[in-house]
Amino acid sequence: MPDAKPVDQLSEAEVRQELARLAEALGAANTAYHTLDAPEIDDASYDALKQRNRAIEARFPDLTRADSPSEQVGGALAEGFAKVRHEVRMLSLENAFEVAEVDDWAERIRKFLGHVGDLGFTAEPKIDGLSLSLRYEKGKLVQAATRGDGETGENVTENARTIADLPKELEGAPEILEVRGEVYMTHADFAALNERQQAANARSFANPRNAAAGSLRQLDPAITAARPLHFFAYAWGAHSEPLAETQHGAIARLKALGFSTNPLTRLCTGPEELLAHYAEIEQQRATLGYDIDGVVYKVDDLALQRRLGFRSSTPRWAIAHKFAAQLAWTVLEDIDIQVGRTGALSPVARLKPVTVGGVVVQNATLHNEDYIAGRDSKGQEIRGGKDIRIGDWVQVYRAGDVIPKIADVDLEKRPAGAVPYAFPTLCPDCGSEAVREPGDAVRRCSGGLICPAQAVERLKHFVSRNAFDIEGLGAKQVEAFYKDGWIRQPADIFTLRDRFGSGLQQLQNREGWGKKSAENLFAAIEEKRRIPLNRLIFALGIRHVGESSAALLATHYTSWQAFEAAMTGAEVGQGAAWEDLISIDGVGAVLAASLVTAFHQEAERGAIDALVAHLTVEDVTRRAPVNSAVAGKTVVFTGTLEKMSRAEAKARAEALGAKVAGSVSAKTDLVVAGPGAGSKAKQAEALGVEMIDEDAWIALIGDA
Structure with missing residues (x-):
């Protein structure tokens, strides 16, 4: 974190401002990591933000915010999955980064318990994957759920059944048993998956954690089944009878029941043995074949765990001792510019080969011109404002232990003739002007x-x-x-x-x-030559139009002729065709503008027309008219729905003949508002649109 003001020098006003900034930054990072499986910042940066937030709250406890990141677990739920309420919460762990923090944790436990003798702990690798809770009843797997926000997760039962090393039936287990652990992907399987993705021109995954999370959270279990996922069991939730009296005994019982447990789990006495095992695991880290990002320590005696209890979001009896980011210094020999499908110019550092975490690194992402200049997308300094130049000695790390990035620049070793990097204003491939639009982080070939x-x-x-x-x-x-x-x-x-x-x-x-x-x-x-409308729209490769938005557009317009007429007849920001386009739930102004612009560019239109001349585009079949209370009405959902997912609510509404819109207008017939409803609810009230809660909505649609 560049040049952050020391906590003890902050005024009350600065504390409020800083806590608000940290809540926003950590909230966005949690959503990107836990919900979207697409982390925007590396683990070290995330941990630094959390440490600063924790330090400020410790010094100014009265200013702790209601939405404090220290009170949150995980992230929001993804659309498309039914919700599962965890009978026993799935909490996160307190983190330690220094030996002193581990010693302090152990001492706090001793004081809390009034314990003077030897205290047993377990130490196990912290797997970098996706947390999963498995519920067995009478020995049969009946439910699998992600951690979600700790209170409520996503139902991924059918997907979990496809994981080969996850037992579907247990013999000799308690009548009710929730087994918890981590879904992960090995390095070899990850590399093979990305090779298949590239061969199929599909999106490659950034790292094994993202691949595992994205594979488990597929709406189609067949996709999950084709992905090589694994599961390590390390904990439990609800249970009708105890597994054992100790942590290590319970892990042994889980192994006997057929679960894979980590072979590097050890029983230790005191912090010294914990730290010795930490060093052993760290030494083996590069050869394990799967990603870990630390070692988890737990009090072994389960009766003592119950006495120690929990804080708001973490147990007192466990802590995660995180590894430092793996770093290495090398020379940046050149900067290449790659041009993507949407024209984005992406700089890539070509490095003198160096080993980082057991992997030879020759390239690193440089993101965009601001990153090279030592700024983030908001103009704030990064790396202390140090820019990156060809010939520099740079410190490289593997973000999430996979994506190589540059952490620092050694200015003392900078060659005398090194000059600031001049980001190209012309496309290196075709020579066209490369333009950076206001608000865009990247420069694009025109x-x-x-x-x-x-x-x-x-x-x-x-x-x-x-x-x-x-x-x-x-x-x-x-x-x-x-x-x-x-x-x-x-x-x-x-x-x-x-x-x-x-x-x-x-x-x-x-x-x-x-x-x-x-x-x-x-x-x-x-x-x-015969292609469904949604696939054609997606295949055109128009910026911001993904698979889901292509499906929304196809469902709304139903035919190529109607879609094409709407796009060519629309004007950005005005007119009935534009209003109709942005009324589609899930289609925002940015996506809409990109679509309309594409259909008004001569070269783009020519290519589209030439293509469609060779195709038969299948219309979207309209549902037969239904007799329901919402048939023919325009419905908007806002706020949090607690009894069904947003995707399920939308699907039910459309099945009953309603049109689901993303914004409230004079054409809206009904707004379904859950907790947290904001501007849409206010707009509905101002327009006099009927507004009901989720219970009334369920009563309205009945069992349909």
Whole structure:
């Protein structure tokens, strides 16, 4: 954290301001990590924010906020899963970063218990994965739930059943038993998964933790089943009878019941033995084959655990001793600029190879031009304001133990001739102007489809699994065909056979191709001339339009003709077509503007029209009219729904013939408001729109 003012020098006004900033930053980080499985900051930065928040609250307890991060566990729930209320809360752990903090924790326990003799502890690796609670009744797995916010998790039962080393039935277990542990992915399985993702032109995962979390939280269990997930058991929740009298005894019982438990778990006496085992685990860390980010210490005697009890969000009887970020110094030899599908210019550091955490690192992300200049996206200093220059000695770390990033720059070793890096204002691939729009963190090539880099990336996206999914035409084939001038835009894919004739000779003559593979490719292309509307919209690769928003657009407009007419007829920020577009629940102004702009650019429209001429686009089948209290009405959901997920509520409303909108307007018929309803509820009140709570909504729709 750059040049933060010491806590003991803060005024009361500064404390209030700093606690508000920390609550916002940590809240956003928790959502990104726990809910979206897409962390925005590395573990070390997150821990530094939490430590500062904790230090301020300790010095100014009366100024602790109601939404203090120290009182929170996990993150908000993702849409699409039913909620599960944990019978026994799933809490987080207090963190320690220094030996003194571990000693202090052990001493606090002794004082609390009035204990003078030897005290037993267990020490086990802290697995970097996704917490999961498994409920067994009469030996059968009946429910699996994520931690969520600690009180309520997501029901992922069917997905959990696909995890190979997770027992589905237990013999000799208590009648009711909740087993808790961590879902994770090994390094080897992670690498293989990303290879498959890349071959299919699908999104690669940033690290094994994200891959494990994203795989478990799939709406389609078949996707989870295809992902190599593993589970370590280390705790328990509700139970009808005790597993044992000690922590290590309970872990042994879980192992006997068929669960995988970590073989590095040890029984220790006192802090010295704990720290010795910590050092042993840290030494083995690079060779374990899976990610860990610390060692967890627990009081072994379960009766003493019960006496020690809990704070608001952590148990007193356990602590996580975190590893320091793995760092290494090396020389930054060059900076390359990569151009993505949407034209974003992404700088990549080319490093003199260096080993970090057992892995050889040669490249590191530099994010954007602000990051290189020593600023974050809000203009605040990072790395103490030190910029990054070619030739610099830089300190590299692996964020989340996977993504290499630059932590610091050694100015004393900076070469005399090193100059500030001049971020390009022209696209390095096509020479078009690279523009940075107000509020955007990145600079983008304005060349659009004339830019080879963008064109290739968009073609890769077009043939990816969730778009056209053309078998035999993957990323490598797209690059080769583009290089040779065979394919320049999506429409060219559907004219390949016409241009090369029935003999297939030119395709057969390519390395790795024969008559059979060429025939298979043309057959696969023919199959994709008929395409569902949502897949076509997603395949166009328009910025901000993902799979879910493409599905929303398809459901709303139902046909290509209606969608195209709406986009070409809309004007950004005004008019009936624009208002209709942004009324779609899940479609905001930024996404809408991106869509409308794409359909008003001549080159973009030309490419779209050329493509559609070769396709039969399947309409979305309208549901048969239903006789319900909400049929034909426009409904808006706001606030927190406690008895069904937002996705379930939306699906139920649409199944009953209602249209679900994302904003309140004069056309809105009904607003369903849960706790925390804000501006939408106020707007509904101002417009005189009928507003009901969740119970009234459930009564209104009945059992439909």
